[in-house]
Amino acid sequence: MSMTTETISLPECETLLLDLKGHALHVTLNRPKARNAMSLTMVQELLNVFQSIEDSLTIRALVLRGSEGNFCAGGDIKDMAGARAAGMSNADSDPFYELNLAFGKMLIVANKIPQVLIVVTEGAVLGGGFGLACISDVALSASSAKFGLPETGLGIPPAQIAPFVVSRIGLTQARRLALLGARFKGQEALALGIVHEAHDESEALEEALERTLKQVERCAPQANRVTKNLILSVGNEPLEDLLDHAAHSFSKAVNGAEGQEGTMAFIQKRVPSWCSE
Numbered sequence: 001m002s003m004t005t006e007t008i009s010l011p012e013c014e015t016l017l018l019d020l021k022g023h024a025l026h027v028t029l030n031r032p033k034a035r036n037a038m039s040l041t042m043v044q045e046l047l048n049v050f051q052s053i054e055d056s057l058t059i060r061a062l063v064l065r066g067s068e069g070n071f072c073a074g075g076d077i078k079d080m081a082g083a084r085a086a087g088m089s090n091a092d093s094d095p096f097y098e099l100n101l102a103f104g105k106m107l108i109v110a111n112k113i114p115q116v117l118i119v120v121t122e123g124a125v126l127g128g129g130f131g132l133a134c135i136s137d138v139a140l141s142a143s144s145a146k147f148g149l150p151e152t153g154l155g156i157p158p159a160q161i162a163p164f165v166v167s168r169i170g171l172t173q174a175r176r177l178a179l180l181g182a183r184f185k186g187q188e189a190l191a192l193g194i195v196h197e198a199h200d201e202s203e204a205l206e207e208a209l210e211r212t213l214k215q216v217e218r219c220a221p222q223a224n225r226v227t228k229n230l231i232l233s234v235g236n237e238p239l240e241d242l243l244d245h246a247a248h249s250f251s252k253a254v255n256g257a258e259g260q261e262g263t264m265a266f267i268q269k270r271v272p273s274w275c276s277e
Contacts, residue, residue, distance in 0.1 A: 006058045011049060015042040018049065022276075024061040025053060025115075026211050035124045036066040040099055042076075047106045048112050057221045061213055062113065064132065065120040071145065075103070077187075102158035105129060108181035111135040111164065112232060114225035116216045118207055121145045121186070121195065131161030131195075132159065134168040137228070139195035140208050141186040147194065148183040169193050218275050220258040237263025
């Protein structure tokens with residue numbers, strides 16, 4: 001099976017660094033002076049990136065991390081102050097609503113991107129940054145990373161991230177963390193199921209990322225897309241309908257190019273064409 005040649009066009013960004021390496025797009029939040037806190041510009045740029053790669057089979061993983069030792073310190077307070085000023089000058093608009101909803105829409109798109117979303121957390125992982133960790137397929141963390149839901153201590157709710165936190169760790173723990181404004185480090189995040197690995201040394205964290213990317217490469221691109229969609233459909237449609245759709249997807253895959261190549265590779269005791277090893 002030959003991989004389709006694609007022309008990949010990535011958007012220009014002010015707050016993100018984009019680096020395409022093989023089958024993975026590395027996206028780095030790049031507002032280090034603000035500990036990579038999310039401005040409205042960053043939210044829109046993340047949304048643009050996610051949408052630009054949605055149909056790509058060449059890009060099979062997206063790695064999301066922060067620059068200069070922090071992942072993301074949540075929402076940008078200066079942006080909120082700007083929204084407050086805008087609201088005072090325009091009685092017909094609700095900039096707080098628009099700002100918060102824009103972040104929620106970005107999370108929905110990020111949660112459903114067909115690529116494997118790998119988040120690497122270091123330093124501050126607060127508020128919106130916490131939310132990004134909760135919509136990842138694979139989360140790798142430094143043990144020293146500082147997680148938290150500080151919103152209630154600031155007099156606001158974790159409005160857009162709360163549903164994703166509940167989905168990630170369950171209702172009981174989400175209630176405790178959100179209602180206490182809890183702060184904790186990478187090892188507790190691992191115990192809670194927010195992240196899948198926590199490493200004491202930065203070198204070990206980088207090795208875990210490379211190992212994860214190699215594992216992604218072993219999986220067929222289209223099969224991964226179908227599988228992720230199936231997993232995300234659980235609980236959102238009747239089980240009988242879900243299993244019927246899954247059976248159709250299975251049949252199509254078995255008779256498709258990936259299924260045939262995977263079967264032949266197994267019989268011939270070689271790696272399939274989508275894997276470089």
